[in-house]
Amino acid sequence: MATLTLPKHSLPSLLPSQTRRNPFSQSLSIVSKSSQSQFFGLKFSFSSNLPVPSSTPAKTSIVAKVNKGQVPPSFTLKDQDGKTVSLSKFKGKPVVVYFYPADETPGCTKQACAFRDSYEKFKKAGAEVVGISGDDTSSHKAFAKKYKLPYTLLSDEGNKVRKEWGVPSDLFGTLPGRQTYVLDKKGEVQLVYNNQFQPEKHIDETLKLLQSL
Amino acid sequence: MAILPHHKYPLRSLEHVPTCHHLCWSRARLTCSATTTTSTKPRSSPDQLIIEPRLDRLVTTPSPLVTPTRSRNTSPLLNDPNLLSTWSHRAWVATGCTTVLISLAKSMVAAANSHIWLEPMLAGYIGYILSDLGSGVYHWGIDNYGDASTPIFGSQIEAFQGHHKWPWTITRRQFANNLHALARATTFIVLPIVMLCDDPTLQGFVGVCSGCIMFSQQFHAWAHGTKSKLPPPVVALQEAGVLVSRTQHSAHHRQPYNNNYCIVSGIWNEFLDKYKVFEALEMVLFFKLGVRPRSWSEPNSNWTEETETPSPVH
Numbered sequence: 001m002a003t004l005t006l007p008k009h010s011l012p013s014l015l016p017s018q019t020r021r022n023p024f025s026q027s028l029s030i031v032s033k034s035s036q037s038q039f040f041g042l043k044f045s046f047s048s049n050l051p052v053p054s055s056t057p058a059k060t061s062i063v064a065k066v067n068k069g070q071v072p073p074s075f076t077l078k079d080q081d082g083k084t085v086s087l088s089k090f091k092g093k094p095v096v097v098y099f100y101p102a103d104e105t106p107g108c109t110k111q112a113c114a115f116r117d118s119y120e121k122f123k124k125a126g127a128e129v130v131g132i133s134g135d136d137t138s139s140h141k142a143f144a145k146k147y148k149l150p151y152t153l154l155s156d157e158g159n160k161v162r163k164e165w166g167v168p169s170d171l172f173g174t175l176p177g178r179q180t181y182v183l184d185k186k187g188e189v190q191l192v193y194n195n196q197f198q199p200e201k202h203i204d205e206t207l208k209l210l211q212s213l
Numbered sequence: 214m215a216i217l218p219h220h221k222y223p224l225r226s227l228e229h230v231p232t233c234h235h236l237c238w239s240r241a242r243l244t245c246s247a248t249t250t251t252s253t254k255p256r257s258s259p260d261q262l263i264i265e266p267r268l269d270r271l272v273t274t275p276s277p278l279v280t281p282t283r284s285r286n287t288s289p290l291l292n293d294p295n296l297l298s299t300w301s302h303r304a305w306v307a308t309g310c311t312t313v314l315i316s317l318a319k320s321m322v323a324a325a326n327s328h329i330w331l332e333p334m335l336a337g338y339i340g341y342i343l344s345d346l347g348s349g350v351y352h353w354g355i356d357n358y359g360d361a362s363t364p365i366f367g368s369q370i371e372a373f374q375g376h377h378k379w380p381w382t383i384t385r386r387q388f389a390n391n392l393h394a395l396a397r398a399t400t401f402i403v404l405p406i407v408m409l410c411d412d413p414t415l416q417g418f419v420g421v422c423s424g425c426i427m428f429s430q431q432f433h434a435w436a437h438g439t440k441s442k443l444p445p446p447v448v449a450l451q452e453a454g455v456l457v458s459r460t461q462h463s464a465h466h467r468q469p470y471n472n473n474y475c476i477v478s479g480i481w482n483e484f485l486d487k488y489k490v491f492e493a494l495e496m497v498l499f500f501k502l503g504v505r506p507r508s509w510s511e512p513n514s515n516w517t518e519e520t521e522t523p524s525p526v527h
Contacts, residue, residue, distance in 0.1 A: 174497045197489045
């Protein structure tokens with residue numbers, strides 16, 4: 001986890017009291033280069049010249065991205081109440097896993113609230129909603145409380161799961177990607193949807209897919 | 214590009230006629246609250262932001278909204294000396310105008326001598342278009358980052374905060390008072406180019422661009438005017454889209470306070486807002502530097518337009 005504190009000597013008063021931990025580690029952009037990212041409907045593909053994982057794959061963060069039809073890597077993360085949650089907990093019912101950049105940013109707030117407002121529809125479809133970002137549990141707790149979010153927010157500090165799932169970054173690696181996966185009852189990925197700046201569209205797309213399952 | 218500080222007003226209150234139909238004190242700048250997720254676009258009402266001060270209701274007792282310890286929080290006076298031009302202001306505006314005129318004259322003379330007219334005219338047009346973009350980027354920057362203690366830009370940042378609280382004061386500010394800071398910046402930046410360069414195309418670009426930037430504060434002031442009080446040619450230019458329109462700029466002063474930053478022609482506003490260019494920049498700055506822009510936060514009384522000032526005197 002990279003901790004980013006602004007150098008006070010270079011930008012003294014431009015940074016009043018707003019330094020924060022950066023939940024997006026530098027190595028993430030390497031992973032995402034093998035993925036596609038959608039930005040206002042445009043798809044940017046990055047062909048990667050990354051080496052094939054060598055004899056010490058455990059030390060690299062380079063993994064294949066999760067695609068439709070695959071079973072994604074499992075995870076065990078803490079939710080907003082500090083309880084441990086595993087992906088396997090949701091087996092037997094559809095689950096929407098959405099990766100978002102950070103709590104309390106405009107797009108993420110819109111997206112979280114849009115999931116909240118359509119939560120009944122997800123329940124009707126028998127699906128669970130899980131949001132994942134690099135923020136810590138206390139940030140998630142405050143975010144969920146402020147916007148009355150009825151679903152689980154998981155804390156992926158260090159962006160380990162984000163990397164394992166191969167969520168692409170946006171704007172040439174400067175922004176953590178906003179990507180949603182819909183897993184069916186068997187745990188297979190049925191939809192991968194990426195759209196950074198139209199966060200509400202994630203809800204429409206996932207509901208459309210869930211209703212067709 | 215500056216608006217003079219609005220923070221040096223004496224401690225006194227002024228009752229406005231509230232024309233803001235929103236719940237100005239409770240509106241949130243994030244578009245998503247606990248009860249709603251949409252409606253990012255503010256309702257459009259061309260003259261909604263115009264808060265006309267009532268001349269007959271000036272009072273001398275401190276209003277409940279005034280914080281005595283911070284003069285920035287006090288409501289400005291109609292005849293406040295800070296709104297008047299001084300000879301120093303006029304001198305800077307005269308110097309800035311002269312600099313711009315020399316640049317344009319050099320461009321025309323060089324164009325006439327070389328018989329190249331198309332390129333300088335095209336460069337001038339590009340200068341006009343880009344000045345609007347420049348005004349937007351600058352306005353976005355100082356609206357969202359830094360504070361009064363920021364080097365160089367501190368007074369302008371504070372002034373823009375004051376402008377958001379009392380938008381109408383710009384219409385009472387005298388011409389040279391409103392433009393002198395930009396005129397000074399124009400002089401310092403453009404004069405060396407004017408002296409050193411004879412290229413008609415470059416001079417065409419620099420002259421028009423710097424002229425538009427220098428006068429952007431006047432265009433901005435006109436955008437706060439009412440149709441009936443503005444000169445008809447100005448209204449015509451606003452309605453033709455040559456100058457930033459009153460409708461477009463009024464949206465900047467309403468929730469969610471994160472759009473329509475450009476104040477020359479406003480031609481870039483739709484593009485920048487539609488493609489969320491500033492939101493993208495804010496996100497990049499947040500993830501790279503950890504800085505949150507003001508437009509992401511709930512507004513406080515220092516930012517929202519002051520439209521209701523309960524007055525004990527009637």
